Amino acid sequence: MKRLLIGNEAIARGAYEAGASVATAYPGTPSTEIVSHLARYEDIYAEWAPNEKVALEVGIGASIGGARTLVAMKHVGINVAADPLYTVAYTGVNGGLVIVSADDPGMHSSQNEQDNRGYGKFAKLPVIEPSDSQEAKDYTALAFELSEQFDTPVMLRVTTRLSHSQTLVEEGERGELVLKEYKKNAPKYVMLPGYARGRHVEVEKRMAALSDYAETTPLNRIEWGDKKLGIITSGVAYQYVREALPDVSVLKLGLVNPLPKNLITSFAQQVERLVVVEELEPVIEQQLKAWGIAAEGKEIFTLLGEYSPEMIAQRLAGEALPPVSGLTSQIPPRPPLLCPGCPHRGVFHVLRKRRVTVMGDIGCYTLGALSPLEAMDACVCMGASIGMAMGMEKARGEEFASKMVGVIGDSTFVHSGITPLIDIVYNQGTSTILILDNDTTAMTGHQDHPATGVTIKKSPTNKLDLEALVRAVGIKNVRVVDPLKLDELDTVLGEELARREPSVIIAKRPCALIDRTPITSTLWVDEELCNGCKACIRIGCTGIYFKDNEKKAAINPNTCVSCGMCPQVCKVDAIKVVEG
């Protein structure tokens, strides 16, 4: 009986059926569900690592130790793990090692849309790309085989559309759990220059062997149709091509690095016109052109965002796009919002009021950059806030730094905020850093992390003490405040900004979506008192709205969680709290 599985669950299933016993990850959309599904299998060790570099390093250790191991991350996570990645390509593996890179064309929830097939090429790793959930499962299992056969880590590259689409999958049995023998082998695993030179030879031999394998592997296949048009494609783009152009000839690549030169050449010779359809970068197209094979690609198709069947039909079959209603332009956008009761709202309200410069970071709190709070100046990558604050201060001086903060979430701080904080102390910065400790990794769906004291399997563990950690790196001024106590937060912020020393303010309150404290009060607006000034509306909460006709604010009882923030911003005390 086939089941509908999202691509990510299918990958987890594939690893399970292939006998994997170790799985590591740091969460990141669209990759998160892979390892959260693997954690449900009792006989698989799974962990949320503090960041992707650690996830991969634990994975490398497990692989050298002989276990079949899966490591998963979102595309930008591979940047964090790039250092071990490039060198594990040299050491190779013992137990099969599969590294999943979940890319995000269209940036549904990412800060860039880098194409990680490029990593495969530059790190010299085989890259496998499935096009639906069944392939995701099958290719994952095959990736473990190839990893051991060719003594290499294998990158499984997927995209949001694959990770989060459900398609039918035929499930199999748990594969045999094999722990391969571990033998000390320094020339293979100790990457000193003298040994690494030897390994580089192996890497090149392996790539040559993989190129031969690419010619015959079932991962690459030709579906012959009308030979007037031949398409080379991979991943979900293959599905769009089949949908849009059912009659053409298609060379579907499941192994996208290295590419099969002979297979492609012979396909190219047999079709009248050759087009490469690949989302994002022209990775396949450029290789074809380097080989002197004439093909069209990015002159027809964009480098930006996701593709669609209608886009392909329009560009290659000349089909007109359907008529549009013209309504779209009148429709107000519906951007994502901080939830009612979100502790981050208090922080950004106070920061906006003080008009400070905010070096931001990545998480739910990045929404503080959007209307109506609009209290963030920069956000680049996880952990960058603290280093950017330091750089801003060194560029513009201490006076400027007394009106500037860095803002970072708890999960992000543990991920990559500790080393830049050490930099501030070491190089005598004076910045004030706010750690927004909501006791979870909220953005990606509430994963635990080292400072929550709970593992991926939901068992209790040591709870990293952020306050003690911050003191240990040399921060003397550490304050802990409730971010929804606005006056207190504002006072503490004022004091720490004024100090010509680095400070950390831990804004501590659980995410409203995980907070189990029962709601014991309700709010209402006294319309006699409300003067329609909209101060409460400017906190951007769906629990409160403005009645245009009456020019009064009103509480939405369906969404309000009585966090008590709006009564604090009302200048005329019109928002009343009723206990019970």
Place this chain on the structure above:
Amino acid sequence: MSQIMNVLITGVGGQGTLLTSRIIAQVAVDLGHDVKVTEVHGMAQRGGSVVSEVRYGEKVYSPTIPKGEADVLLAFEKLEAARWLDYLKPDGIVIINDERVDPLPVMSGKMKYPEDIIDSITQFRPKTTVANATQTAIECGNVKAANVVLVGILSKVIGLPPEKVEEAIRKLVPPKALEVNLAAFRRGVEWSVNQ
């Protein structure tokens, strides 16, 4: 392009569109169809607009519905019907839950909620039905069953056998909410739809 049923389900994060798409997809699987469902997680969950695309038939390739090919657009909220209208076939069917959720630009008074949105939709796509699923769900005993009222309406429109849908509801809804949801589904099936 191909003989498949394309159902687009739209709404606001937190409205329960996910359960609806899961029920429809499960029925399609039980009927032996090839099925694909796609939805985007992540940022959209934080009260943003959400969309689920369900496609089934003999063989489904693309997980996304090509623009202009949706057979049915089921919207949990009025604005979200208008936002996705261009995905509908010219003779496609629109089912709109009579619910208004103001997005931030409206809440803060920067933009107006288009009052005549249903009229504009009906002008462009006449096979439009507005249903007060929330009220019906309350009558059935739980406002949260509104999404299953909509499953009832939708399943009749696309011709899914009611006993199969009830089977799927039994699989996907927790036992203690089952009776209310089955009642909500049956009320949905009784709606007369403009088609």
